[in-house]
Amino acid sequence: MAEISGAQLVVDSLKREGVDTIYTLPGDPVGPIVNGCAEAGLRVITVRNEQVAAMAAQAHSYLTRSVGVCVAASGVGQTNTLTGIANALVNCWPLLVIGGASELRRRGMGDFQELAQLESTAPLSKWSQTVDSVVRIPTLINTAMKQAITGRPGPAYLDLPADMITGTADEDDVVIPQPYGDPPRPLAEPSKIAEALEVLKKAERPLLIVGKGAAWSRAEEELLQFVDRTQIPFLTSPMGMGMLPPDHAMNVSSARTQALQGADAILMVGARFNWIFHFGQPPRFAEKFDLVHIDIDAEEIGTNVPATVGLNGDAKMVMGQLVQGLDQVPITYGESDWLTSLKEKAAQNAATIEPMLNSDFTPLGYYRILKEVRDAIPKDAIVVADGASTMDISRQVIDNWFPRHRLDAGVAGCVGTGIPFSIAAKVVHPEKTVVCLQGDWAFGFNGMDVETAARFNLPIVWVIFQNANIDKWVRTYVDGVEDPNDFQPSMRFDIMMQALGGHGEYVEKPDELRPALDRAFNSGKASIVNVIMDPGASRRPQQFAWLAREGRMGY
Numbered sequence: 001m002a003e004i005s006g007a008q009l010v011v012d013s014l015k016r017e018g019v020d021t022i023y024t025l026p027g028d029p030v031g032p033i034v035n036g037c038a039e040a041g042l043r044v045i046t047v048r049n050e051q052v053a054a055m056a057a058q059a060h061s062y063l064t065r066s067v068g069v070c071v072a073a074s075g076v077g078q079t080n081t082l083t084g085i086a087n088a089l090v091n092c093w094p095l096l097v098i099g100g101a102s103e104l105r106r107r108g109m110g111d112f113q114e115l116a117q118l119e120s121t122a123p124l125s126k127w128s129q130t131v132d133s134v135v136r137i138p139t140l141i142n143t144a145m146k147q148a149i150t151g152r153p154g155p156a157y158l159d160l161p162a163d164m165i166t167g168t169a170d171e172d173d174v175v176i177p178q179p180y181g182d183p184p185r186p187l188a189e190p191s192k193i194a195e196a197l198e199v200l201k202k203a204e205r206p207l208l209i210v211g212k213g214a215a216w217s218r219a220e221e222e223l224l225q226f227v228d229r230t231q232i233p234f235l236t237s238p239m240g241m242g243m244l245p246p247d248h249a250m251n252v253s254s255a256r257t258q259a260l261q262g263a264d265a266i267l268m269v270g271a272r273f274n275w276i277f278h279f280g281q282p283p284r285f286a287e288k289f290d291l292v293h294i295d296i297d298a299e300e301i302g303t304n305v306p307a308t309v310g311l312n313g314d315a316k317m318v319m320g321q322l323v324q325g326l327d328q329v330p331i332t333y334g335e336s337d338w339l340t341s342l343k344e345k346a347a348q349n350a351a352t353i354e355p356m357l358n359s360d361f362t363p364l365g366y367y368r369i370l371k372e373v374r375d376a377i378p379k380d381a382i383v384v385a386d387g388a389s390t391m392d393i394s395r396q397v398i399d400n401w402f403p404r405h406r407l408d409a410g411v412a413g414c415v416g417t418g419i420p421f422s423i424a425a426k427v428v429h430p431e432k433t434v435v436c437l438q439g440d441w442a443f444g445f446n447g448m449d450v451e452t453a454a455r456f457n458l459p460i461v462w463v464i465f466q467n468a469n470i471d472k473w474v475r476t477y478v479d480g481v482e483d484p485n486d487f488q489p490s491m492r493f494d495i496m497m498q499a500l501g502g503h504g505e506y507v508e509k510p511d512e513l514r515p516a517l518d519r520a521f522n523s524g525k526a527s528i529v530n531v532i533m534d535p536g537a538s539r540r541p542q543q544f545a546w547l548a549r550e551g552r553m554g555y
């Protein structure tokens, strides 16, 4: 009848559930958990701000198809994780945040760092609960894992009062659950598969849209088989990039506006008609189009656009069903005016940016910087992008050749993810090049955590696009007028990186950039390539402004 502490039960439970890494900023009362994890052989990545821990943990989830874990100290330490938790919720990514909390027995007495943690976190979480008895810790961690990863994934929050961490239980009283493991992968209703294929078969201007729900599901093989057999043109959401080869003849991503507007039937896989896809409304989409929508969340189907056929299930499984269904309902679109027109538009768009890619102009613009980065990285590099224009323009210039090799601000438009996402990418894939394209504004959010990369010997390269302002794309630059969007120009982030134990490069001219990038990639150290760029640089003119408000906003 040995006694076991709550902290030890947390450590044992995480290990049993298959967790091998935690992201944390240790502090009261979670110290025994963090130390226990290290003693138990888990990798403990200690960061500088709890927000970074929550964000890194969710990228870890997405890259490993498991539940990434963040452990935060009580009170304001825990509330620092809220932006990360919100981001996981909006992105549909699993995450487990364990928040230390003031003692249960002293609630309402003004205990150290006593805050309404559960109440403030619950609306941003898929599931949340306070541990109120030491013996239940393994069960609650098991439940949190299940809640985070099953169905539409999301964040689970476990509030862990100090007296539940230091308290003990008789080992014989503790129920040990089966580890949760991989979540179920539901199939769609079989009768709907032929129906969906019949809808797609009669399309004249079909389009496949692939989102990061499909990437989470690892549906890449089935998607490629479907595209190869049907010859359906496709494009992806930002983080759906790499799910299909960018050089595939059916890739019409570079004619996105025309493809969305012109399609008369859309197969939507693991993506939503939210702002990223303009709510599926005119003028960005046709007034009427057929929709076959695959989503693991039944309630999502029909949101903003009624589905002609809804296929509720796991993307990998349902795409497999559709591929099999092609034996009964064969579809081959082949060459068509639709495809030809999209390819022509894609070629035109590519030609428009060509001069900017090769511009020798000083100060540098986005396109030339991105072209140099593209040419300096291997095809299997993980590209993280953070900051509005940097992120948007990088999609036009840098392809992703493999699934889940691009991480960015996502549906929440969450600036500041670049540093934590890069850290997680390098922790998960130490063998791969990890490059983060980051605006100087975006860098400011979690910039101090480049030190974490240096300390843990994670040779990530951050390329900072330093235009020293926040939103020049909506403002007119007026000389001599103090602009609230301006930062101090030419900040020496490279020197900061050197001081923190990494490698730093400072670049002002186009021909300095490639050698600086090569030195950074070869340094074997966490690096910053600090590129001073044109404060007025912007992207090529677009047919529709970002978040354009024109057109119908509902149906």
Ligand code: ADP
Residues within 6 Å of the ligand: 090, 091, 092, 151, 152, 153, 210, 211, 212, 213, 214, 216, 217, 237, 238, 239, 240, 269, 270, 271, 272, 274, 276, 294, 295, 296, 297, 300, 313, 314, 315, 316, 410, 411
């Ligand atoms: P994107 O940012 O790529 O456009 P969203 O985050 O808007 O994608 O949408 C992702 C969608 O994928 C969500 O509606 C989510 O429910 C869905 N999803 C998540 N996991 C799966 C899965 N395994 N199979 C199918 N759909 C999934």
